[in-house]
Amino acid sequence: MGCFRNARNMPQLPRWKSKGNYPPLQGINKTTFMKYLLPLLILVFFACSNEQAAEETPQPVEVISKTLEKQSGDCDDPTPESKCAEVKFSYPAINDDKHPLKEPVEMWAYSFMASLLDPTAPAEEIPDDQSLQHLFDDFFSMHKELVEEFPEAPAWYTVESSDTVLLNDGKVLSLAMSGYSYTGGAHPNYILAAASFDAQTGRRIELSDVVSDLDALAKIAEQYYREEKAEAFEEGFDFDPDWPFVLPSASALTAEGIYMAYMPYEVAPYAVGSAEFVIPFSEIKDLLKPAWQPKVVQ
Structure with missing residues (x-):
């Protein structure tokens, strides 16, 4: 049992002033047992039980919210009539580069943000940092071209996302993201996503x-x-x-x-x-x- 690795930190039995350090086993009477050995055995039992329970209890992973923000144009007071393009992303990330959830959560969040920037992007294409940056560039280039072609027309483009942790108990990590986008048209678009992951393997549930x-x-x-x-x-x-x-x-x-x-x-x-x-x-x-x-x- 792992707790015996720490046995040197356990309290020691008192040393006898007579022969040897400890009395021989055959010399231990009931009084000695009750006074010294029994409390020590109880202490060892509970120490081992607590250590084993701690080892078996899964710990929640540390989830943080990251942000990606960028603006272009007249964004001091953005309204549907202004010529502003802005992206405000908040997304979940695992604050441990070696954790099995690190990559699956990142790819899930990136896919969601990519779908907001370009709803026509193939769902099977999982973006990385570079491809997501390309989508950022395309989004702002599209807005710039619109403003140059129709200088009198309103051109308010906005994309936003937020994230929420639904469950994080060390066994399952569940996340939700909500997104909002408006690039002209009759109304904005709203997107919702949610996913659960096995916290030990990173596999999608x-x-x-x-x-x-x-x-x-x-x-x-x-x-x-x-x-x-x-x-x-x-x-x-x-x-x-x-x-x-x-x-x-x-x-x-x-x-x-x-x-x-x-x-x-x-x-x-x-x-x-x-x-x-x-x-x-x-x-x-x-x-x-x-x-x-x-x-x-x-």
Whole structure:
């Protein structure tokens, strides 16, 4: 046991002034045992138990928020009428270069930011620092060309993101990001993303890893969505072949259950807006795979 490595720091038995340092084992009577040996054994037991528990308890990873910001044009008081292009990114990062979560979290965050800068970028292309910088340059070049071609027209381009930690218990890291972009048009665009990672390996945890029946989960999620967007359904909206209900692209584990986030246009028109909710583990306990059943007890 690891605690015996620290045995030299344990309190020592008193030394006898008579023969030798310690009394021979056959000479230990009940009084000596109760006075000296028993307390020492109890101390060793609890020291070992505490050390073992500390070694077995996963520790949360240190997650920090990083920022990427840049402006171009008349951005002192940006309004839809001004000629300003600005990017304000806040994104999660692991503050440990050797941690298995470092690269997966970075790539996930970079992909999200890339989709905000260029919604047409292929989803399978995972950006790095260099390619993300190219997207930055393209974004500002596009704005500059617009201002030069239409000097009298308003040209307000803005892209923003924020990040949130949903769960960080040393076993699972769950993150969410929300994004906003406006580059002209009838309305801005809103994007939501969420993901869970195995904190020990960095592997992405999918809904199919947690739930045994995704169709059954979708039926429960639909009930929650209808409650969240009750007003839209009261006004006549309903799911149909043009707007079928599906599980969201943004979902993650929390301490209480499964977080789901729906973006505009994902299952309903833009006017219906976004929706976020958590389905408690206790409500889907029959759908959880064995590895996730303890979550119900917690």
